[in-house]
Amino acid sequence: MHIRKNPLLRWTHLCLAASDSGFQLYLDGVAVPNHLVAARGKKWKAKQGLEGGGTLVLGQDQDTPGDGFSASDSFSGLIADLQVFNKVLTQDDITAAAHCRKAIPNALITFLNNDWIFNNVTRRSVNREEFCRNNQEQFFLVFHQTVNLETHRQLCSAIGGHVPHENSTREIFMSLMEYAMNWYANFIKLHTRIISTNFNCEQLGMFTTFAFLWRPGENSSYSIDCKLDYAGGNYFMCDIRRETVYRLNGLPENIQDQVDSHYLLYRNHGHHLLRGISKSYIQHSGDRWCLYAIQKEGPFYCYLSNSDYPPVGRRQWNASKLLLTICDRSQFTCDSGNCVEINKRCDMHADCEDKSDESECSVVKANHRNVKSMASIPLSPLLVAGNIKISSIPEIDISRSVFAMRLLVGLTWEDERLYLYNVRELSVIKKEHFWAWHPHVQPVPAKMGETPKSTVFIVRRKCPGQPTLCSITEENEFSPNCSEVTMESDYQVDWYCNFDLRNFPFETVLCNITLYLTSYQLWDKDNIAFNMPQTDNLQYCVSLKGMAVNDSQLTFTLAFKRQFGGYLVTTFIPIAVVSFLAALSFLFDPEDFTNRVMVTLSCFIVVASLFSQVSASLPPTSYVKLVDIVFLATIFLLSVVFASHVTFALRRRSGDKGGKKPFVVQVGPRKM
Template sequence: MSYAISDKRDNEFRIDHREGGYRVSLQGHWATSTLATPLRSWATFCFAYSLSTSDWAIYLDGRQRAKGSFSEFTEPLEPGGTFIIGQEQDSLGGLFQRDQSFSGEITDLNIWGSVLNQHTLAQVAPCGSGMVGSQLSWVASSWVLEGEAEWVSGSLHEICQPLTKAINIFPDRFSLSQAIDLCQVVGGTVLVPSSDQENSWLYEQTQNDSIKCSGGEGESYLWLGATDTIQEGQWTNIATGRPVSWLGPWRGDRPNGGTEENCLVMLTGQNSGRWSDIACLDSYSFCVSCQSSQPATIYLKGPAVCQYTPFDHKYLLGERRDGRPSLQGFFHSDIYWHSGTWRIQSLKVNASAWHRPVKEGLYPFGRHPWIIEGDLCGMTQGMVVNLTLSVCGQGQFTCADGKCVNLNQRCDLRIDCADQSDEVQCSLVDIPSGYSTVIPPPPTNTSSPLPIHFIISVIAFPTIATQYQTFTATLSLSLRWQDTRLNFLNLKDDRTLNLLSPDDVFNIWTPRVFFTNAEGNLFTNLKQGARVECVRGGPSIPGAPYLPEEVNVFPGNESSLEMSQLYSATYSCDFYLAMFPFDSQVCQLRFTLVSAAASYMVLVPEEAVYTGPTFLIEYQIGTIRMAVEEGNEFSTLEVYVKFSRRYTFYIVTLYIPTVLLILIAYATFFFNPDDFNSRVVVAVTSLLVLTSLLTQTSSSLPKTSYFKLIDVWLFVSIVVIFLVILLQTLVNFTVQSPSGSYLRHSWFTSLLEVNMALMVKSRVIIPVIYLIFNLIYWTVALR
């Protein structure tokens, strides 16, 4: 509604009933609210404004719902202008635009010259109060009709009675299961009249279709939504399971079909408007009427509902056109049956779309192909697109047949739609036009490179070959990043359900990492077994109506992508064996991000774990840690693994045997002094066995330029046994010499002197040598 006093002052006073809220403009100042104008029901709006204070208030049905004050004072409205209902004036009484027209019904419009007090407002608010305005009166004013506006007279009861039930009649034949599904699809249930008045009204509305609805095969023509299947004679609502509040009028005194006939129909002919029970067979088909507490909003979704589309997004079931219920858009388009097709027709421009059902009697609810006529939303004449018509609102998904399921059940690997459409086309990525898989994502922070979070889980070390200085690692590598160019669809809390399809993976950018010190030319890959998952971040936002299917959209700046794969790689490691077999080795796994230079993206160490057994055959696995290697052109990260050798085997198989061999060789000093051969054979045999151990051990270890601890041990052991053999030979030589006594005396004296010297200098001489000489001395002395 608008009031203009000249071509230049065409917006002196204006009232807008918009989808986003009720708004009033006074000389360029706006009073706004979020009050939505109710659909298919009456409401009383009041706007109060004080010229002296610039305060305003908005009332809905007598209750104050918004208030405020203009920042500047206004002037009184000048008389002599033009007041228009249903249009915004762009000049005095003219320059109307079709898309600015009001579609609806208005009554009892009054304007007072002063702000009404609370008591008067309470009297004005009720429907049909009869109070008239002092400045503009609905009753006394003279209105001129122009264009498509028309006067319609109605009773106060019709206008003021609040809507408690919406009834829609579908004059086509359906089986009972189809009738139940149809009513569910349009947001209602199969009607069961709740009073004699409603029953009579229903028959009056459907009697002209009774022959068509019965198929000419009997008196039954209209399904009613009640059954006594559970308990004979106890009729309950099919949808709710609650007892029917009103029963009758029956054909005869009561139902007469017994337990074989448990469904309910309305009759025509001699028993017009009466009820009868009937068998619940799908071979029967009749018309159906659906009821709901409020008119259900039916949403149109798909490529034809872009930002500037001439088609409405919301519709209500309305009057019949060409024999079937039509869908009336909220603003400027209708959907109706015409010449064998369902048509969407814009009332603003010459644009439409049509759909031909596969057989007679089917309605356009659900997802179907439509053919575009005219240029709209970037589509051309004759283009075929999928459009969806359903009552499914926010947080719901429309099955192909029009039924609604929870949107979280979409693509969850479980069938929830009867037609299985909830598990079809489960793409998780919305890739914008112009997206390039060659160009990496922009960084989330413009002042720093894009972080690629690095997660490694080492599963096993199948081989650790000391002699070759290599080891093989089985590891799971995960890379996580954000791509703000993408949006993700219908993500679940369970990230295993957010697996991208191979096609989606092929069409997005993924990082590439080189296994730097692994044998071969190994890079991260997307071969068999690879997974690319979406990791849900922040909350979702509803998908745009131009999408043919409902989706929850997760922005790419809040959610992440994670690529994971299992690898088996052989690495070289410089084993330092000086303390073998009591050594520990720290080896590294180096990874280099080669997708772009470090100034564009970097590897960020996130987590490194080892999930295999701690104790292997030869090694004990220690801690695993990560570190970033600085100063490289490409971001490089190192993973360090500690191997501690398990030395029990060497103690049992090497150290203890060598000690025993030394003792055996030393024990030859206690053999019979005259049995030189036995003493020498035992000592030499010990020396040969020890030499064999040395050879065997050396062959299993890498050749090093430095001595290993085990080499020193075996060498010293060989020297000790060699000295034993040498002493045995000297002793035997002394005994058999002609001047043996002298030699023996000289030998003992010399040996004693050496022993005393060693005792004096024992603090600076190797204790092992000192011990050996003492043992030799006392052995010879005793003998």
């Protein structure tokens, strides 16, 4: 009996020989040791025989005789050439049958008997030689196409083969003859590569030209010529040295139960055919490859192509895009059909010739188990790490108690519902492409309705992903514990702060900035970073005074320390100079009352002007500031100087009128 079962997708010959001494299982004509066979149920008792009137059930397990059938316990595959004999076959008979060298006559039961009852079974005729031809280790396929050597290699690799390069002239000759007989061609010019010197070619790695001549009814012949250059040919050949399974992905759900997902490539009478395991096949006819179901007339999908080369890769079949590939789960299929390692997907280096491995590399999706909940708030709070950076403080308006600040807020979290696909080690995703839930920050105290000017999402992967080959994109999936998402938002916000000017210009103002995580998410207090630039060019020097984390609330305190160097130069030093000049007026000639008073009044005017300018630059307050006290003290001092000059002048004038000796204050050294 020959069977073909998924995922083997190859014919396997099974034979069970039972005798009085026990049983022996043969696999493809080779005896299998009994200790490797998993026996189920009771041990074999050959001597008790088989009772008549029973039912032989194939491909279905039965819990009780003739009953207890379950679809989950049914065989999925192909069974052909069933034969039951009333004798024990010899090893030679079994080997010959397994390799299709002869048919064993006088079988008691075969599929040709008419008393079979079929249920959910598709029947078709199969040539006996197909069992062995499909399992051969090496066969050659010829395609109508002129290609160069590099393209030749790529095309052969994409279908699981390579450019013929061994001394296989006889096998190549036989393949070409089969093609010629069915193509009705009388001449085939084929180029291939050789690695031996059996053809008197002096240089290794030269090219062999097969000029094949076919004369119907006469002997066929071929000639071999060694060339240094690969000149191409009318056809190219691929050496297929192993049975290659093709996967077909991207089929709509409504036809998946009518067609197969796995296929094998055959050479059938000079034509190429992709045959499924049991329900469908893909055939080239004329100018197209078409997908057919055995139980349906007409094709499901067709791909337009004049080439008889299989349509591997991502192709547009009618209105749907399908993927036909030989790549396994550890590989990614290029659009051209070639395979690269799945870990090279989206590694910022093009490994596919068409660069398709670097396309669609920033994809965020929900796992199918959580697709409905991805836009909603997580059921349990997430720990959110923060990276806060003050980019700049362009303006401080103490008259409105407001300062403008550009704040960059980075939030990093892991969401167990979120699965990432095809991300690089570091991928940037625009906000409009990240549709899943993400935390939000509410800045306080700030103007109502403040929103970030820009937001981007950065996805970092921390371990290799797992390939998901269920779709035509063959995505590389990263589970939540292998990836993290960072949302970077740029806020240009006006913050409110009470600038207390009592100690102006030597004040230090503390402003509290709070960032609330909405939806009851929690700050990860062990993973909070804060950065800010040097702000010496402002009227205040801003520094971080402290930071506190309380569940969803992150508060950091900024210290605004007035840089008073400018006020020393423009205000306090002029006040000191003016006060000194006013004091020097006491050194003037006592008789020079006018100049002494004018200097004092000038100093008074200068101080009053400075007082007015400083007061105008500050907001009105209900309290007295330190600078006010300094100005008032200076004004009082100048008033005392002025009053002294006036008092001295009045005393002198009254002394002159009374004839008394005027009161004179001696200033300076006494005369000897």
